[in-house]
Amino acid sequence: MQGNLPPEAQEKLEELQDLQEKAQTVAAQKQQAETQLSEAETALDELDEIDEDTVMYREVGELLVQTDYDEAAEDLEEKVDNLEIRVQSLEKQETRVEDQFEELQEELQNMLGGAGGMMGGGPGGA
Amino acid sequence: MSLGGGGGGRQQLQELSQQIQALEEEQAELEDEVESLQEEKREADEAIEALNTIETGSTVQVPVGGGAYVRAEVEDIDEVIVDLGADYSAERTREGAIESLETKKETLDERIEDVREEIAEVEEESAQLEQQAQQAQQQMMQQQMQQAQGQGDDE
Numbered sequence: 120m121q122g123n124l125p126p127e128a129q130e131k132l133e134e135l136q137d138l139q140e141k142a143q144t145v146a147a148q149k150q151q152a153e154t155q156l157s158e159a160e161t162a163l164d165e166l167d168e169i170d171e172d173t174v175m176y177r178e179v180g181e182l183l184v185q186t187d188y189d190e191a192a193e194d195l196e197e198k199v200d201n202l203e204i205r206v207q208s209l210e211k212q213e214t215r216v217e218d219q220f221e222e223l224q225e226e227l228q229n230m231l232g233g234a235g236g237m238m239g240g241g242p243g244g245a
Numbered sequence: 246m247s248l249g250g251g252g253g254g255r256q257q258l259q260e261l262s263q264q265i266q267a268l269e270e271e272q273a274e275l276e277d278e279v280e281s282l283q284e285e286k287r288e289a290d291e292a293i294e295a296l297n298t299i300e301t302g303s304t305v306q307v308p309v310g311g312g313a314y315v316r317a318e319v320e321d322i323d324e325v326i327v328d329l330g331a332d333y334s335a336e337r338t339r340e341g342a343i344e345s346l347e348t349k350k351e352t353l354d355e356r357i358e359d360v361r362e363e364i365a366e367v368e369e370e371s372a373q374l375e376q377q378a379q380q381a382q383q384q385m386m387q388q389q390m391q392q393a394q395g396q397g398d399d400e
Contacts (some may be wrong), residue, residue, distance in 0.1 A: 155331070161352055162331040165345060174336040176326060183326065183334055191333050198331060 124231075131227045138223065142216045142242035149209040156202035163195045217242055254385040261378040268371040275364045279357055286353045289346045296325065296339050296346075 124132065166188070175191040176183035220242035299305060301322045306314035325342035328334050328349075337345060 159331040162329040162333050165329045165335075165348065166333075168344075168348075169335055169337065169341065176334040176336070178332040178334065195331060195333065 128227060128230050131223060131230065135220065135223050135227065138216055138220045139242045142213065142220065145209055145213050145216060149206060149213060152202055152205045152209060156199065156206055159195055159198045159202060163192070163199060166192055166195065254381055254388065258378060258381050258385070261374050261381065265371055265374050265378065268367050268374070272364055272367045272371070275360050275367065279360050279364070282353050282357050282360070286350055286357075289350050289353070293343055293346050296322070296343055 169188075171188045173188055175186045175188055177186045177191065177194075178184075299319050299322060301319055303319045303322075305317055305319060307317045308314055323338040325337050325339060326334050327337050327342040327345045329345065330349075335345075
């Protein structure tokens with residue numbers, strides 16, 4: 120099918136496929152960051168429930184290294200802040216890729232005279 | 246839904262079949278995730294059961310791998326290291342550790358519920374696409390029959 124397309128359209132189609140892959144990568148990164156954020160928030164909530172003189176441990180590889188409550192709380196708060204920023208930045212990136220995808224899809228459809236059957240769905244589509 | 250010529254119909258069917266396959270793969274991944282979350286919940290249950298069973302001074306056999314165990318004595322049941330997530334663990338009393346594990350189970354239940362909702366959405370989308378594929382197939386067959394009839398009439 121792709122072999123029958125004019126070279127310019129084929130180029131656009133390849134760009135579209137690249138964007139689709141990029142969208143999937145960004146979506147996966149966002150999901151991973153959201154999971155880490157939710158885990159850090161849960162740990163911070165748990166920390167609120169326990170005494171401040173509790174002995175804490177931080178996992179380093181297979182080891183549990185002793186640390187203190189304040190250090191753990193500070194580190195987790197920083198982790199939450201950083202992950203919130205990362206999720207926001209990935210959301211923006213996701214929107215940007217979606218916009219680029221739609222723009223390119225429209226260009227390609229116009230180029231092919233509205234025969235857009237082969238390009239169903241958005242960039243993040245399954 | 247307009248299919249255009251027979252070639253367009255075949256192409257649409259192929260696209261639908263690819264989309265359905267992608268959704269099936271996504272559903273399988275989500276089902277694996279539910280299974281792994283349930284496994285984590287079972288482990289939390291086992292830990293709660295163990296904490297409720299052993300006492301300070303209890304003799305236990307600690308697994309060292311390969312089906313081998315070494316005998317140990319619990320020094321203090323109120324010194325339990327429990328994972329809080331995000332690479333942190335806390336030393337808690339038996340009650341505190343059980344509380345943490347119960348909270349973990351609740352979080353896991355919520356996550357399982359979310360993933361099950363995602364599975365239901367994927368199933369619904371998949372069912373819609375299958376319906377579209379059936380319609381497209383029927384339409385294509387009708388067109389082929391009409392073409393065959395037209396050729397027969399010409400002869």
